[in-house]
Amino acid sequence: MSGNDIRYIDGGVCAPKGFRAAGVACGIKGVSDKKDLALIAGDVMCSAAAVYTTNKVKGAPLKVTKGNIADGRAIAIICNSGNANTCAPNGEEIARETCALAADSLGVKAEDIVVCSTGVIGQELSIKPFEKGMPELAAKLRHGGSAEAAEAIMTTDTVPKEVAVEFQIGDKTCHIGGIAKGSGMINPNMATMLSFITTDADITPELLDAVLKEDVKTSYNQICVDGDTSTNDMVVVLANGLAGNDTIDGEGEALDVFRAALSEVTTYLAKKLARDGEGATKLIECRVSGAADDKQARAISKSVIASDLLKAAMFGADANWGRVLCAIGYAPGDFSTENVDVDMSSAAGMVEVCRGSRHKEYSEEEASKILAEEEITISVDMHQGSGSAVAWGCDLTYDYVKINGDYRS
Amino acid sequence: MSGNDIRYIDGGVCAPKGFRAAGVACGIKGVSDKKDLALIAGDVMCSAAAVYTTNKVKGAPLKVTKGNIADGRAIAIICNSGNANTCAPNGEEIARETCALAADSLGVKAEDIVVCSTGVIGQELSIKPFEKGMPELAAKLRHGGSAEAAEAIMTTDTVPKEVAVEFQIGDKTCHIGGIAKGSGMINPNMATMLSFITTDADITPELLDAVLKEDVKTSYNQICVDGDTSTNDMVVVLANGLAGNDTIDGEGEALDVFRAALSEVTTYLAKKLARDGEGATKLIECRVSGAADDKQARAISKSVIASDLLKAAMFGADANWGRVLCAIGYAPGDFSTENVDVDMSSAAGMVEVCRGSRHKEYSEEEASKILAEEEITISVDMHQGSGSAVAWGCDLTYDYVKINGDYRS
Numbered sequence: 001m002s003g004n005d006i007r008y009i010d011g012g013v014c015a016p017k018g019f020r021a022a023g024v025a026c027g028i029k030g031v032s033d034k035k036d037l038a039l040i041a042g043d044v045m046c047s048a049a050a051v052y053t054t055n056k057v058k059g060a061p062l063k064v065t066k067g068n069i070a071d072g073r074a075i076a077i078i079c080n081s082g083n084a085n086t087c088a089p090n091g092e093e094i095a096r097e098t099c100a101l102a103a104d105s106l107g108v109k110a111e112d113i114v115v116c117s118t119g120v121i122g123q124e125l126s127i128k129p130f131e132k133g134m135p136e137l138a139a140k141l142r143h144g145g146s147a148e149a150a151e152a153i154m155t156t157d158t159v160p161k162e163v164a165v166e167f168q169i170g171d172k173t174c175h176i177g178g179i180a181k182g183s184g185m186i187n188p189n190m191a192t193m194l195s196f197i198t199t200d201a202d203i204t205p206e207l208l209d210a211v212l213k214e215d216v217k218t219s220y221n222q223i224c225v226d227g228d229t230s231t232n233d234m235v236v237v238l239a240n241g242l243a244g245n246d247t248i249d250g251e252g253e254a255l256d257v258f259r260a261a262l263s264e265v266t267t268y269l270a271k272k273l274a275r276d277g278e279g280a281t282k283l284i285e286c287r288v289s290g291a292a293d294d295k296q297a298r299a300i301s302k303s304v305i306a307s308d309l310l311k312a313a314m315f316g317a318d319a320n321w322g323r324v325l326c327a328i329g330y331a332p333g334d335f336s337t338e339n340v341d342v343d344m345s346s347a348a349g350m351v352e353v354c355r356g357s358r359h360k361e362y363s364e365e366e367a368s369k370i371l372a373e374e375e376i377t378i379s380v381d382m383h384q385g386s387g388s389a390v391a392w393g394c395d396l397t398y399d400y401v402k403i404n405g406d407y408r409s
Numbered sequence: 410m411s412g413n414d415i416r417y418i419d420g421g422v423c424a425p426k427g428f429r430a431a432g433v434a435c436g437i438k439g440v441s442d443k444k445d446l447a448l449i450a451g452d453v454m455c456s457a458a459a460v461y462t463t464n465k466v467k468g469a470p471l472k473v474t475k476g477n478i479a480d481g482r483a484i485a486i487i488c489n490s491g492n493a494n495t496c497a498p499n500g501e502e503i504a505r506e507t508c509a510l511a512a513d514s515l516g517v518k519a520e521d522i523v524v525c526s527t528g529v530i531g532q533e534l535s536i537k538p539f540e541k542g543m544p545e546l547a548a549k550l551r552h553g554g555s556a557e558a559a560e561a562i563m564t565t566d567t568v569p570k571e572v573a574v575e576f577q578i579g580d581k582t583c584h585i586g587g588i589a590k591g592s593g594m595i596n597p598n599m600a601t602m603l604s605f606i607t608t609d610a611d612i613t614p615e616l617l618d619a620v621l622k623e624d625v626k627t628s629y630n631q632i633c634v635d636g637d638t639s640t641n642d643m644v645v646v647l648a649n650g651l652a653g654n655d656t657i658d659g660e661g662e663a664l665d666v667f668r669a670a671l672s673e674v675t676t677y678l679a680k681k682l683a684r685d686g687e688g689a690t691k692l693i694e695c696r697v698s699g700a701a702d703d704k705q706a707r708a709i710s711k712s713v714i715a716s717d718l719l720k721a722a723m724f725g726a727d728a729n730w731g732r733v734l735c736a737i738g739y740a741p742g743d744f745s746t747e748n749v750d751v752d753m754s755s756a757a758g759m760v761e762v763c764r765g766s767r768h769k770e771y772s773e774e775e776a777s778k779i780l781a782e783e784e785i786t787i788s789v790d791m792h793q794g795s796g797s798a799v800a801w802g803c804d805l806t807y808d809y810v811k812i813n814g815d816y817r818s
Contacts (some may be wrong), residue, residue, distance in 0.1 A: 056737030057746045057766075086563055087766050121731025122768045226717040228732075229739040308635040308717070309813055316814025322530025323637075325496055329466030330638040337466045357466075357496050359531045398807045404718055405725025 006167045006264050012146025015164030015177035015241040018043040022140035024361025026133025028125070029082035035132035035152035037133045040196055041076040041106055041141055046238035048074035048114065049209035051216050053233035059084050060091030060117040062234060064099065068111050069236075072205025077196050077236055078102040079153050081181070083125045085232045086300035087288035096129045096223035114236050118181060118194055119155055121231060136308035150179040153194055157183045158404055160270040169254045174201040176261050180269040183225065183278045195220065195235045195269055201258055202241035203248040211259055211276040212237055219266035222298060222391040223304040225277035226400070236265075274305075274392035279399030283392060284314050285377045290369045291387035296333050298389040304378060304394030315395035319344055319364070321353040324378060341381040346373035355388040415673050416575045418584070421555025425584035425609035426651040427452040431549035432561025435542025436533070438491035444561035446542045449605055450515055450550055451619065455647035457483035458618035460625050461576040462642035468493050469500030470524040471643060473508065477520050478645075481614025486523040486605050486645055488562050490590070492534045493525035495640045500581030502760040507535045514547035523645050527590060527603055528564055530640060559588040560602055565812055566592045570681040576670045578663045583610040585670050588605070589678040591745035592634065592687045604629065604644045604678055610667055611650035612657040620668055621646055627641040630674035631707060631800040634686035635809070643738040644675075683714075683801035684784075688808030691721050692801060694786045700796035705742050706797040713787060714802030724804035726780035728753055730762040733787060750790040755782035 014021050021040045028036040048069045053060050068074065078098055085091050099113040150160035164177035182193025216235060241247070274285040286304040291297035304310060307327040319341045329337050330353040343356035348370045349360045398403045423430050430449045437445040457478045477483060487507055494500050495583050508522040508612060559569035573586035591602025650656070657663045685691040695713040700706035713719060716736040722729040730751045738746050751763035757779045760771045
């Protein structure tokens, strides 16, 4: 239960009316029976909006998707894991053929399909596993299939990530559901890891696009696992209008409610991505207040959770606040660092470690106990304005090195 | 032996005429007998130039040093390790008192002393250990004392770093020597870790400043261990003119030779810093050619060596060139990534892994053998201009996590 009468419910991307999903193993991940192909299909045409990675090297599917949803419409999302289809020969051809295969099995047009890939960069991808898997995938589509789709888009993720919320617009009950994947190569910038969001709310494509672009600034763009901005990041929202609310086509209470519900879903998934960072044992949240403005607060909070040194200190349950100050100091922008307060807290309590940019006496024993928890909050007060923001990351562990020292084998 | 008749010699900062150095243990690092206080003293007044960290949180000694060398002159450098004197109460007072102590024992003015600190941020620092250590430090000053000074500025460094070169300006033999420290919190930006350079060449303070500022762009600013730009980075050069060359006061052959010799010293030390990155087992060099210009090439090469994912792959001897392309793609600037070639090489051979941004068939066995070496070169050709650059980093290992999970204890 959250504010604004937004209620968490089960069902993921299938919680909104009119969406089916499925996931199968088609062989892209090798001979294993690991699921590697997901399909999310709308019963009717949807408004569609997406944001993409800012990496100049872009996965071929992103280019195809960008063209396909240029008209603000789409009806289904097809996504494989195990191969990023990036820097691969015939990448765009494979992505288009994948759309055609999905479209054929759904009886829709290839230009209304969103296509995504995630996995290893630079390896050849064949259309064969898609051809093999598509019949089974289409046959398995069902209104309760969100969890299978969430599983099929995983790479080094340790848990599938899905969420759904229910809320009212006027007298109509609306839903937003989402799934996401991401564990490494996570430092979204104007986009994110793969995240697919569905809603039965009725909203124009233009507003959907505007709301999504604004939303990612405080959700996906505020997480970081390793500073590596992926080539394949993408967030897609499909809105089919089946909730029957008056079409949201401008500012007003309905848009405010939709915005809040979307933020609930995206923030939930963003935190899950950070917590499931490669090798992570802890979720690190940095809450900044008192910055000159929200944008400055976002930059500062993200700089803190992205610091390798701070991440390693959190792994070691070491209240080394000097590393927080150091990371604040190299955040972009021009601001004072002369009067900064830092607290560290968790379910085990709170300790004030820095006041006015100077050490504050505290019990190292108590601090270690607090930092031994799995969810740590670092609160920073900059004392120079009313800007605030939150960012999420994870600790840096032996397992991050292990996972990435030999990812391909 | 290097080009331009620049010869490597022994002696570090004491190789140039007229410089003495020493290092002692004065108790800042606790009760251990680890050296923690270094002094480099000129026999005569020197031209002085420095570059400093861009971190907005700055160590107190940097502020004092900036004031002291505003007139382009200095005669000695005093530096402690074990405490950064950053975000500490009375930090500037302690830094000024340290200058006064050094000045008194040398019979010079406090305003001609360069003061530096490195170590933990945010811990109180007392003048007492300086008072205790200064008499011994001054007594130990000698023309062969560079190695002791290099040792006394170490923190998590595993080896001291020093170098010296000899070269001719006209008929005069000149020298440049340097020491440096740095292992973690290394992502210099317009400055570097602590690096102290001495020379007996005669050069005006204005030119020394200009040459140093230009030099760091291709030396210290091109290394990265962990992306954390320190609060205390500083490079200082003292030039005492005792070589007797005609004062270098403008463009010409003499300045070109001096520039080349300085670059030899700074590049050598920068590579040593990268190789001794916290927990590192390998030096990773990225050579970029074919970029639009040198600045773009610098950004691309630095983005590659700074990528946690690429660093972990190098630790695992995994020729995962997709991570090279990914890191190139998020380097700042607007450029094409459509036609990129990547080679990986070491003393064990060379393997071409990517051509035209696409996979090139190679033997994984051979690649593993090449990447098992301790010095790896990743060569990137962007095929769009004549810009080139080199950057240096290290692999990301279990030990980086271990060292930084509990640095303070």
